Amino acid sequence: MASSNVADVRPNRKGSAFQSFRQLVDSVIDACEPIVEWMIRLSGWSAIVFVLAIFAFVFAQAFFVFENDSMIPSLWTKLDFVEFFTSVKWRPTSVVREQYGIVALLAGTGAVTVTSMLIAVPLGLGAAVYVSEFCHGKTKETLKIIIELLAAIPSVVWGFIGVAVLGPLIIDVTGSPIGVNVLNASLILALMSVPVIVSVGEDSLKAVPDSYREAAEALGASKWEVVYRVLFPAAKNGLLAAVLLGVGRAIGETMAVLMASGHKAQIPGGLLDPARTLTATIAAEMGEAPRGGDHYRVLFLIGIVLFALTFLVNLIADVVVKGIKGKQNG
């Protein structure tokens, strides 16, 4: 490709009209340099703008009413924040008294996330080790491509698989009366978050210098000992980041969990109990909540909680990864 650029400036093109036109275009493009550079700069800054905008707009919808072009604070005064964070009762449409306690929803998110990670982390890290250390060439490429394709399957399809395929299977195997429950959602979520864990985990194992492996093997370590005694300690930050990114994905996943978790706002007592997560609650109830009402605002507030949760997880993952890089440079 570099050579084609060299070819472009060689003066062997026939036709001076074309050449002069080309020069004209080139000079116009070059004249635009300041404009283009400013556009590039603005685009670069857009990421910050969007993060702030997401927070601002969700926050505004949660807490302010727009009336006659002025913002009136509304939810601040009305919502009982103690109840919001400590009550188990999520009854947004109760006729007697609406109650907005998100403990049950948090418990649902927690149960599904933890269970799915219990499945996904060992499998994902195992697969990362296998792909990175135990296979070479074609096999490695093929496995990486398969895992990449695994990541591409849309979440709504995963949800559909959970309801239509896994649900009946769970009923058959466990004898539980319902197939959509914590177990179902966790299995689906595990399969969904594994690709992230595998690819980030594999990257961090790849980042360990080969000299570490060679030194360990020269001392007589078997491959397993190299993995267990050398690679895991050396790559532990990257592996931790992989796990955290998997957790972030599991917390934020919406459609699959909405379809596969059973959708019951309660603290799940076991794997076969249905549950409901923060994300699923927003997705399911936003359509019915009257715009501007308390229910509607509380859903946005849940959005802020989610935003904060994933922000925290991603921030930790980022700091952990930066930690590795700093150490390697130093």
Add this chain to the structure above:
Amino acid sequence: MADANRSQAGCYVVHSAEKGTAGPNFQRFPTMEEAVSAVAGQGSFNGHQQPSNLTKSNNSLVIAHLSNEQSDASQCRPRHRFYVDTHLLGSGGDGTERDPWPDVPTAAKHILSMAGDGKLNLRPNEQIVIESRKMFTATRLEKKKMRSQRIAKGVFFCMTLSLVIPVFAILGYLFVQAWPALSWDFVTLNPKRMGTEGGIWAPLVGTFFLVLMSLLMAAPVGVMAGVYLNEYAKDNWFNRIINLAVVNLAGVPSIVHALFGLGAFVLAAGMGKSLLAASLTLSVMTLPVIITSTREALAAVPKSFREACWNMGATKWQTIRTIVLPNSISGILTGVILQVARAAGETAPIIFTGAAIFLPVEDNGVGYWLPYTLKSEVMALSMHLYTLREQINNAPLAMQYGTAVVLIGLVLSVNSVSIALRVYLRSRKKW
């Protein structure tokens, strides 16, 4: 047994070759049994208790079948070769090089029992060699390690398989279930009666427009942001915050993007539920990944390319335009194409921002191909699958599976194009 030995005329000689021992060190025996017993240290052997215990490397014991006149066993052909390794613990082994016997008496015992079974029949001028094991062959410790390594590899392989197999099984199952519904008509016909009849044309077109619009907005901004971060940004606190913002934007849950789209585009900007609002939401969602992949692609272009260009007198922008972008276009394209698949599959961000539950297009004419305006709501394939499964009670199963299979097929084929492009371009890479 005695008859058999007599019929093989001659005598048996035990020959011990030990390092540091001068001269031939051998003795004749009338039968092989006696020779072997002498090896084991039970008979007499030149007055010594034992010919050799094979404790050192490269020692050997030879039991040769010779005629009476011969005294040199070196002319004999080895017929059987056994190994002994006195450094081993335990009593196992079968005498092969991989799994030797632990000491000479054990070897003798096994050889005797084999001779008793008639497995060892030495013809004249043949010999049995018992060697101490050579160096650099696997010891039991190494074998234990190799075994644990094999086990580890097997376990990791099973872990990988347990990820890969269910997926293929599920995809296969979906395809089989969807088979009755899949036909050309299924793809090209409008959905009827809330999607329970007809095909999936309207959602398919809707998804196409959503993806197209979102990419038209996200790709330029994302690529330019990637250029900024890789080419312009210096390593200071401000750009570190931008990096952090990109990382976190990528981690924001899709449902929060939906809330943002609802608050910002649908309500604040007054777009209403529309194709425009939905694709803007999708483009904000896909932006960080495009930025990251563009950045990686740009970072892969060697620094020396840029330096060479600067030395020719080119400005920064000229360098980027003529050298950096052309050399990284493959990586950038790969990243953008991957986002096509992601945008096509997302459901949560479009539920409140523009996806219609049921909105068939015209059956022919312009409305068949260009049914949606920027202001109209659209159907989308992912939303259609959700609707068929969760919102409508009596949608035929085959149609649900069919919609899922078409969606997966769409996404996976777009991904495959991206992967193929990457593999092809990587093979042509010049640096």
